[in-house]
Amino acid sequence: SQTIHQWPATLVQPVGSPLSLECTVEGTSNPNLYWYRQAAGRGLQLLFYSVGIGQISSEVPQNLSASRPQDRQFILSSKKLLLSDSGFYLCAWSRPDRGRTEAFFGQGTRLTVV
Amino acid sequence: QKEVEQNSGPLSVPEGAIASLNCTYSDRGSQSFFWYRQYSGKSPELIMFIYSNGDKEDGRFTAQLNKASQYVSLLIRDSQPSDSATYLCAVKGYSTLTFGKGTMLLVSP
Numbered sequence: 001s002q003t004i005h006q007w008p009a010t011l012v013q014p015v016g017s018p019l020s021l022e023c024t025v026e027g028t029s030n031p032n033l034y035w036y037r038q039a040a041g042r043g044l045q046l047l048f049y050s051v052g053i054g055q056i057s058s059e060v061p062q063n064l065s066a067s068r069p070q071d072r073q074f075i076l077s078s079k080k081l082l083l084s085d086s087g088f089y090l091c092a093w094s095r096p097d098r099g100r101t102e103a104f105f106g107q108g109t110r111l112t113v114v
Numbered sequence: 115q116k117e118v119e120q121n122s123g124p125l126s127v128p129e130g131a132i133a134s135l136n137c138t139y140s141d142r143g144s145q146s147f148f149w150y151r152q153y154s155g156k157s158p159e160l161i162m163f164i165y166s167n168g169d170k171e172d173g174r175f176t177a178q179l180n181k182a183s184q185y186v187s188l189l190i191r192d193s194q195p196s197d198s199a200t201y202l203c204a205v206k207g208y209s210t211l212t213f214g215k216g217t218m219l220l221v222s223p
Contacts (some may be wrong), residue, residue, distance in 0.1 A: 033212075034211070037159070038211075042204075042215065043213050043214060043215035043216060044202065044213040046211070046213075049210055059210070065175055090157055090158070092211075094211070100136070100144070101206075102146075102148055102160050102163050103148075103160075103204075103206075103211050104156040104160065105158050105159075106157060107156075107157050108156075108157045110155075
């Protein structure tokens with residue numbers, strides 16, 4: 001069966017510090033991978049998605065970046081965090097069948113920038 | 115800009131009643147439709163998906179899709195207090211999943 005791991009679960013970082021969140025998927029090959037952010041009281045905002053190694057699409061311009069160094073590894077980074085980067089970050093995967101596939105989420109990382 | 119709209123609620127129903135959650139979407143090219151349940155502080159959990167017009171039933175849950183009206187709904191029969199959560203509607207086009215902001219459901223004992 002497929003599983004998705006995301007860490008850390010919680011993170012408190014000062015403004016201006018760097019960020020690295022990691023997500024890995026097991027039990028499947030060539031998944032589509034996604035990073036979402038959910039701010040307090042708001043919906044899920046798609047930040048990045050990837051359909052393959054090194055292939056990253058950005059949905060929202062911001063000070064965040066994403067990388068996919070391996071087939072089942074997806075990393076979200078920032079060089080300098082802003083207060084507005086606080087939120088619940090969720091990694092998700094779906095099968096590489098365009099259209100009719102559901103997405104499954106990791107447990108999420110709650111980031112507080114202070 | 116692809117949009118998915120949901121009433122934020124809260125929708126309050128008594129235990130044992132039917133809860134009806136609604137969602138509209140803007141992208142006519144959308145191919146698949148999902149309902150996720152999210153408990154406070156937790157990640158979303160998939161509970162239903164539907165691809166074709168009509169109804170799809172799974173236990174106490176029924177998803178309804180009307181592509182002509184660009185409308186998706188979720189019915190929860192015999193609602194339980196444990197169903198109290200935020201329900202997210204999601205719509206998928208070519209490769210990305212767009213979410214609504216969710217409807218909070220409160221089921222009172």
